[in-house]
Amino acid sequence: MPIEYEFSSITDPSRQGVLRVFESKNIPFKIKRVFSVLNSEVHTTRGQHAHKVCNQLICCVAGRIKLICDDGLRKEEIEMTPMSKGILVPAGIWAEQKCLESNSVIIVFCDQSYDEYDYLHDYDEFLKYKKNLTV
């Protein structure tokens, strides 16, 4: 299931911002792809898929989101803000991100380039995939 990774969050009171630093040496793989998701509406949910091969490290850099991870047997819910740790979502985990505050932003680091065949978009298909792995 998900694994936590610590990244510094530097708040500068005089400048009001939050600086978040991700040194490649602190990321557990070679970065092949990075994407950001800006969820502008509260209560919208994104993600809702699993990957067969791709591992993803998810970080919240603005607002507040709820990350839901599901290995087919159990679910884990993690609230994330710009002060939270990064969460590694390994391949084979169904993940969803619920936007809890408007203008929440996540950054996701991936160890694979985009491959449409790596996605499991249907939850029943995901459960079948997991079952076949353990047979």
Add this chain to the structure above:
Amino acid sequence: MPIEYEFSSITDPSRQGVLRVFESKNIPFKIKRVFSVLNSEVHTTRGQHAHKVCNQLICCVAGRIKLICDDGLRKEEIEMTPMSKGILVPAGIWAEQKCLESNSVIIVFCDQSYDEYDYLHDYDEFLKYKKNLTV
């Protein structure tokens, strides 16, 4: 001076978010470091330094910022939103980011790890550095 790089911005009307994708093959260097800056207050300015060696690719993923680039002789101002291109700020350029909307977020990709000696934090020192390079 700054160079534009195109990255896709995918707006999904049903989900309300903006997905921004940065494939490593579209980034002009090997990513050594990534940082994000959340500017929570309008009119605050960040950056205000130059790098001697480090090249940085700056992308706005939320809100609206003004990027100011200065090579010691001329200034360029670029407004950036989540729909804008990424901007490569090469080494030897003084850069500032002004927050034009609350909760603006930038992601910055770097081709170097953190090195405190790579920073020019003082504008006069920067001008002297540029002058010495061209002598």
